[in-house]
Amino acid sequence: MATGEIEISVEHLEILNPSKTQLPFPIRQFIKAKESLRMQYRYLDLRFPEMQRNLRIRSKVLMRMREFLINKCNFVDIETPTLFRRTPGGAQEFIVPTRNPGKFYSLVQSPQQFKQLLMVGGIDRYFQIARCYRDEAGRMDRQPEFTQLDIEMSFVDRESIMMLTEDLLVESWLEELGEISTPFEQMRYDDAMELYGTDKPDARLPYKLQNVTDIVKTSIALTTKTGIEYNDNFGAYAVVFPKESKNFSNSTKAQFDDISKREFPQAKLLQVKITESSWKSGLTTLLSNDVVDSIENRLNLHNGDMLFLSVGQKPDVQEVLGKLLILYTNILESKGVTLRAPGFKWLWIVDFPLFSKEDNENGIRTTHHPFTQPHPEDLHLLATDPLKVRGLHYDLVSNGWEIGGGSIRIHNSLLQKQVLEILGIDTCQMSHLLEALDSGAPPHGGIALGLDRYIAMLCNATSIRDVIAFPKSMEGRDAMSGAPIQISDEDKKLYHIRTPAD
Template identity: 45%
Template sequence: MGKVGVVFVPLSDATGTTQVVTDNEEHREVLQSLPTESVVLVEGVVSDRPGHNLNKDMSTGDIEVQAKNIKILNKSSESLSFYPFSKAGGNTTEEMRLRERCLEIRRHQLQNILRFRSKVSSIIRQYLISEGFIEVETPTLFKPTPEGAREYLVPTREKGKFYSLAQSPQQFKQLLMVGGVDRYFQFARCYRDETSRVDRQPEFTQIDLEMSFTSAQDLMSLIESMMTQLLKSLDYKFTAPFPVMTYREAMDDYGSDKPDTRLGMKFNWLSEKFKDTSTLVAFDIPKEFLNQKKGLSFDTSVEMSNGIIFTYRNGHVNVIADGGGVLSESIINDKENTINKLKEILGDRDCVVTSFDEEKHKDSALDNLGKFRIENGSFLKETKELHSQFELLWVTGFPLFEEEEEGGGTVIKSVHHPFTAPVPEHEELMYSTDANQLTKIVGQQYDLVVNGWELGGGSIRIHNPLLQEHVFENILKAETTSFSHLIKGLWSGCPPHGGIALGLDRLIALLCNTKTIKEVIAFPKSLQGYDAMCGSPATLTDDQLLEYHLKIN
């Protein structure tokens, strides 16, 4: 409200907010009676604001609209539970904001994110088209397969018959290669019945592509060129070419297969073992913690079957996690001599240390140390203003198989998925019956990591039907009926091929510096997988259940 007889009203649309001014009595009565968030049509003259009314905090703060005609298009309710432009709006709960998502989308920040997402998608689409790719949509309704994550099942009216929502277009895009579509892409909707996280939703979008007659290096070069063009066009700072490290190097240096290298804290492998038995690996405590006397955080819970994690500062040892072993027993039974020995090995450094006694416990120990490195990295991100820095890197050379305990014994599982080809020099090992040999096989897999997030991953696929059948039947001990369509396609003369999938939601979240991918999706699910706005998932009536031959116990 302005001076007597004059009304100032903020009018918002998709492009921003503009001040509307009127001294017309009829207009004044209309505007004063309208509930907030109502929809109106204003016709008027754009003019400069008087000097005393300038607002430097608004992009339109130097102009105003002198209203000549105002028409009400739709009155909002006078009792809205959520007001997107209210100063108190930021204090509402996440549940309320998700329930009133259609109103929250009116916020300029979310509007800008959605428009930015559209722009990024357009740049990527045009790049791929310019490289000879064609956009092909693959089915969302698929069939249940033992491919990896839990699936969402879709009942049909035919008794006992179910679809599943596609976890990814993986098998369809390989069949497109069989069909001679040598360069395919799509912005694919994918569905996985998994627990939500900051970087995961039950349904998500991935930039999916596949190429025939290609190599891992060709695909990595293509994606690197695409990302370089994208980031340059958006004026982001990054380093190119992207560094490449193997899975083994990533684990040994950072305790993670998706390392955030901006944080530093690279692991040091100490040459001297404790009592010639325990291998010691450490990372130095950053000076930001030491200078500001900020305590390290160790809230992450870890499970250790062997070894110990501790901080070492000024000759003092503070145990964080203990899984037993030589060093653990020595600290418990002979602490003074143990600390003196550690002083000889560690000197005057301030560090976090882990130990392990046997090679089979190495990756577990490194993984746990890596978790503490990441946990304390959030403070460094703010201190060093790392949010504006993009570090992209490739991780390659992943193991193809791993051994897992199951049913009182051990089984061989695919680390990524069962369609990844081994590196040529390991192909003979694929026919070994020794689990130790199988877990040594390296796959032709490559992951693109950005600031500690796995943006995407891909591989060169198995195109030899005999080898693919062998993987299913003899290595994974899996039934092949679910994959009969793929095997048949491979037998039809399938060219060598490979591909990759990049998470679009993760990419936008990284570019917009949001904490979760929910903030860059128009209608996201809650952490529990619920849609609070629409009330899904929902229950069915008995008649609906009967139509689909279902019964709830």
């Protein structure tokens, strides 16, 4: 027909299988059923053109990645086990009881150990599109099982893995999304926090954080009024949305205040609409008049601007403003203001700290995983000041989404042992890896891309559930079959376990 649709004129009709006349929801309709119903009847939901398109794009892009890695770059696709033993110091792993009383497998959270062992085994270019498992019930847009493109190479440095990854994305890119230009910009972790208040910056944003610590520190008013001390960790940052205060409502203000107090207790937030007059009273409750004037000059504030200012402990200050920067941008864009640049803005985030502070026995945890190579320039700090050590880790970020991450790994067993000990991890649990490193392990490194999220981004889907054929709910439930369910007494006996009701 003129519309491009097809009209079929039927001569003979044979019904191969009758269908119920009243399906739970109609397929030819613009307004979709609510998600719980879509999930319960996923096999009907899959008939929507968007779902058909998403799954076909997924298949196509993954195939292009394989073609690039195998046919162009000589990688070997190797399957690694998912039933293994717990990796200490990572995410919560599902356990699987066996017929051997009291003995359990863990479902791997990634092929990390196996890919390193493959390097020791002389497979110098490995990849796998790997199923991974994490028991992180209730975290937004997470699935108990997910898929990552897992890559590892021997005799490489950070730059060559980044280059390979960029080439891989270019080769598997969808033409209809426009050009993807390489090399991607690199940003140090400290700069990402300084400018965007997050390690996943959305580089499409026109506005950034502005550091006003030096100005605020000249004033004693803040200390007098709030008791906040100007220690090494003090920070004062601002975000300005020029001419955009008109969409700032009281409910937005209340929401932002709530987020700040609940999630970032060590930062104090001030939200001020810049007007012709009297707007400074919103700041002088905490800051001296001199300081407020300096801030006005530095930030070049004008009537109609929206100002967010936060003071306190630097990490909380940066992060609350990073969050509000996104949220207020979203609010403005929902009102029709275009702020973000079009297309995809790719970034490599580098020079992450190797360790982060943690409220545990050692006061320290690994920022990514215990196998990341410390930055060679910082090796001397490992024993004396570990929190200052950077790691050879890199994250790939696009439009504010973390698409992947990787690192150069530790290939020396003594260094690996030292790092495990700093983290308070029992080295006996990792003796197989330490022994392997001692057997002539080549220097190696790699990366893993989160394919569910990457494909969701390509498909412009709001949730990864829209690019997974049979996803689970936020609570890990399969709405179609009702899984997880109770097991039989025979199963309990076979696996030597008892449950609360027994």
